[in-house]
Amino acid sequence: MIEISRVTSGNPKPLANYTEASVADGIVFPAGQLASDFKTGVPAEAKKNPAFPYYGSDIKLQTRYIMENLKRTFEAAGASLKDVVKAQVFLTDLNDFAGFDEVWKEYFEVPPPRTTVGTTGLLIKDTLVEIDLIGHTPELGAHKVVTSANPKPLANYSEAVETGGLLFLAGQLASDFKTGVAPEARRDPAFPFYGSDIKLQTRYIMENLKRTLAAADASLEQVVKAQVFLTDLTYFAAFDEVWKEYFKVPPPRTTVGTSGLLIKDTLVEIDLIAYVPKDGMAHEVITSENAKPIANYSEAIAIGPFIFAAGQLASDFKTGVPAEARKHPAFPYYGSDIKLQTRYIMENLKRTFEAAGASLEQVVKAQVFLTDLNDFAAFDEVWREYFKIPPPRTTIGTSGLLIKDTLIEIDLIGVR
Template sequence: MSIKVINSDVPRPLANYSEASLASDLVFAAGQLASDFKTGVPAEARKHPNFPFYGSDIKLQTDYILKNMAKTFKAAGTSLDSVVKAQVFLTDLNDFNGFDEVWKQHFKVPPPRTTIGTTGLLVKDTLIEIDLIATLPSKPATVIKSDAPKPLANYSEAIRAGDLVFAAGQLASDFKTGVAARAKRAENFPFYGSDIQLQTEFVLENLKKTFESAGSSLDHVVKAQVFLTNLNDFAGFDQVWKRYFKVPPPRTTVGTSGLLVRDTLVEIDLIGYVPRTGLTHEVIKSGAPRPIANYSEAFTLGGLVFAAGQIASDYKSGVPTEARKHPNFPFYGSDIKLQTTYILNNLKQTFEAAGSSLDNVVKAQVFMTDLKNFAAFDEVWKEFFKVPPPRTTVGTTGLLVKDSLVEIDLIATR
């Protein structure tokens, strides 16, 4: 399947990634920040220093980003009206309301969206990064509605685009009282049950309704991302997860600095498909290390490959010897470079087992525990990609294996 690299006149990034790629009738855009990549946050995306009480930085940055993304999609032959999936990373969730006011001005029908807190972004003073996927106008999308709780904010529950179903990230909220009563332990029985298990079950039951309304089911999920406010909750979450998936889909699990409803512990973001004759997913297994948790290495679906997020672990010892500096030679080598190399070599195996390669990657997301590691990470990145794919890079509060520094999440074509 051919991949077309998209270029418009938006500011060129300093790092090694493309603005967007077009493949399989989908446009995968890189995450965008409010930066001109020359001065930092440009004047038009920040309040004037002499008028500090006029305007709103988050509104100006959001508007700046979405106007640039409109240019990106126009260059790809589509528009913001055809966006089918959005992810938004905020450095301060207190900025959410201002962001959402601008958001609804740019979308006639707001797409499914996941919004989480991040520990940081790559340009100083940037407040938000926006990551979008769109379809082509010739492949119209359908908004999906079930009887799951309706969100307060401006986004759709899900969109079906062709065979694919893109769901909004879901939280354990009824959007009336906060965390729904069914998703929390009873006050008078504090030692019975588990909040994370109750919340996970509540979220998955609602996502089940979403996919059923789209003509699909959880059995047809091909990609999952999970954002936890506390990684200590992971084991309880994973116990519930395996009850809902006969063959657990590829999954990325990272820590987040916060979610949009008070006391929510987890947000789950899923992509699936509507089954039909001749279309089914295939589980991919390569020689890469087998995870301990309940997820698959990768799935193929038609011309696409969805890989699980990978970290630098052999899942036996933790971070393996080949992915860390030798303790007796602490000034030789770089942990982030070694971990990035280890991960990309494993992902190379994954995509080769799927009949693809790193050259066919159309979308990348990178989660880093310390953004100071970015420059060294990016040096390794460009060694692995002839044409670096669109990429979103954000900070995370933590990853699931001790001392791991980066998780890499990729989608490719075959």
């Protein structure tokens, strides 16, 4: 059995129900970090002095505050920021990106793969950025940076990193980083009614991801987890048509709306985790009795000790949100839609983990996407019912989810 270590440093303790970090099989999974002391909101050292409004930068101050906290988290796990292999950054305003990126490069000689997207909101008032990292302990040795012939990004991140047989890729956009959206990823302006921008962008990204994986001696067949961020969910059906062209057995996937992406006119960002097929490594597709999705993804994949589950919504994929996950229309003031949806999802995730030979006690990382952050407190009440020791968690606002009237999507990683 894989031992899970729970990590606690001297950082401020959150108000909500999650652990600062988990370590399992040498991989470090911290919770997403905000610039808060969880007492006053954004602390004085993470905001400009109101007497000097034109001195300093709130995004830089918040980013430094977060990065210093993350340094302490990694040190408490016996690692350092040099051991970070994956980053996700959620910004409430993409105009803050350049200031964030200036600070980011101060903390990394070799910056890790990164995905940066817009979010509709964060849980602490006036916070501008949440940073979510994955790393490893020194026992796994030095990680390997992967580089292919793909266009080189303008910002400070690596294309991919391998550690412990796992591959963590940067989120990919349909850009050549010279002209914006690459010409081959957009419709010809002379033929505006021929082709599809979302299909062209998705294919461009998928071909780049193929090259990244090939540079690590892997392929799309070794992808064990995908996250897809769409600027407009009406693009989903066309995106999904292209997606199934690339996968015989599609990996678990989480698809959510984003308030924006970093390159003008890009419509989708795709974020993957994979593995290198060496030493007999092979993955197992996990299937339970849960309702089968309409779209092209697997319920979960296990590789080595790790379980990567698809993001779960409160849907039976037949009627939309099922009756047991919504208030009875004859009794509108009884119950809570967010609590009912959260319980429905958690029961599904219990079955997923049981089918993989594990339980919710083995969850090492959670991400939660809410369409309305006002639903958070009620969600968190239900969350604590399912965990004696709650896992590290990142919770952000999303511009939308794929099933009508769903309020929340929950994405988990665990071990068995």
